[in-house]
Amino acid sequence: MSEYTGKTAVLRDLSFPYRFTQPTEASGECLFLLHGSGVDETTLVPLAKQIAPDAALVAARGRIPQEDGFRWFERITPTSFEQASIRTETDAFATFVAEATKRHGLDLSRAxxxxxxxxxxxxxxxxxxxxxxxRRAALLRAMPVLAETPPTDLVGTKVLMIAGAADLTYGPFAPALVTLLSQRGATVDARIIASGHEIGDSDATIVRQWLADPSAVA
Incomplete structure (x- = not known):
């Protein structure tokens, strides 16, 4: 397993604050990390190192303050969200991905x-x-948030979704997101584990095994 070196300070000159780390023996793979609500970009790094110890990590921070941390877009209730905020922040993050990829010489096809x-x-x-x-996404405890979705072509996109059997907030909505992404042409591997909304070692193991499967590569 490679040891991580290089930049660990928060970088603030792109559209989102982020931290970039790269192991001494990088595999060429990259993980973009997007944290949950009320925390920051550091929270998914330990899980990511379990999943892909030889991958570069781009750990970004949402721009919407929440309590002592941050989130990615405004919410109205725990399961309803401000649509204009979703689109504004999503567009900004797409720009950030392009900028970070260019700056750090990352191969987006391996992200x-x-x-x-x-x-x-x-x-x-x-x-x-x-x-x-x-082209490849691992979604932990996700639900659909867009009120209207374009007829996007997701053929060739590989998605792993892991829902918690005891997640009473997002769990009931997870099947709708599986259906939506599948209808758009994505290849979706949907799992349910004995968990609530929290994540842990079981998630890391499933994501690691999924990434090791050649069929998970777009």
Whole structure:
């Protein structure tokens, strides 16, 4: 397993604050990390290192303040969201992906977008609003958030969705997102695990095994 070196400070000169880390023996793979609500960009890094220890990590921070942390777009209730905010922040993040990819010499065809909760919802919006940008995504505890979706072509996009059997907030909505992405042509691997809304080692194991499967590569 490679040791991570290089930049760990928050970088603020792109459209989203972020941290970039790269192992000494990089594999060429990359993970874009999108955290959940009320925390920051550091929270998914330990999980990502379990999943892909030799991948570069782009750990971004949502721009909407929430409590002592951040989120990716405004919410109205825990399961309804401000539509203009979703689209504004999704468009801005698409620009950020292009900028960060160029700056760090990343191969976007070898990138996986790993999102949790509100971060997973931003990734799903990114797929639906910016076709072709995301080719591989792992969505942990996600639900559909867009009131209207364009007829996006997601053929060739690989998606892993992991829902928690005891997640009473997002869990009931997860099948609708599986259906939506599948209808748009994505190949979706949907799992349900014995968990609530929280994530942990079981998620890391499933994502790691999924990425190791050649069929997960777009």
């Amino acid at each position: 996986t977008f790993l999102g949790y909760s509100n971060g997973a919802n931003l990734v799903s919006s990114l797929m639906l609003l910016h076709s072709g940008l995301v």
